[in-house]
Amino acid sequence: MKGEVQGVLRIACFPTFGRRYVMPVAAELAISHPSLRVELDLTERLADPVAERLDAVIRIGSLADSTLVATRIAKQTRILCASPAYIQRADVSLSTADDLRAHRLIDKLHGNDLLGWSDVVGQPLGADQTVFRCDDFEAMCLAVSAGMGIALLPDWVVGPDIKDGRLVQLLPELSALSRMQTDIHVLRALAQPAVKLRVFIDALKQHIGAPEIWAV
Secondary structure (H helix, E strand, O other): OOOOEEEEEEEEEEEEHHHHHHHHHHHHHHHOOOOOEEEEEOOOOOOOOOOOOOOOEEOOOOOOEEEEEEEEEEEEEEEEEEHHHHHHOOOOOOOOHHHHOOOEEEEOOOOOOOOOHHHHHOOOOOOEEEEEEEEEEEEEHHHHHOOOEEEEEEHHHHHHHOOOOOOEEEOOHHOOHHEEEEEEEEEEEEOOHHHHHHHHHHHHHHHOOOOOOOOO
């Protein structure tokens, strides 16, 4: 690859995704390439790489028609999960999605969340059913781990905890539905990205792997 990896690499993405998956890659690149500096905007909003002079943004979900160039880096799958303690304590069964109406649920407070509980249970959650609402995936994961209730979260958030046994996947057949799955892309404005961005995208894809390191 021609050119030197240098200058300022400006990336925007979801906070939890950035902390867990972008930061390790950014740190490794900064160490390997002393002339490279990184600015990471951890945000729930849909950052605009053109207006905000970003090299790229990482977006999850359907892409609106635009002039941005998309590079697919991974797949996201929504997973229904709870802690072993919650499952043991719950006095109601959970064999179908309809049974979720009798459980305590954890919900997203706001933000660019493409799939909500109404897509699973067929109606918005009642006020007495939502035990915890938050706009941060990391906090929601902590709430599930603490046994507060059941959550519907991306596998890149809860996959490692499920694989380690700290959380349990519920109704796995739900995750197989097409509406529970979407792609993760790196979006950029320029047709030909700078060397620093090409190196970042390649390193991020390698770090995530195929299948993804969070896959259950």
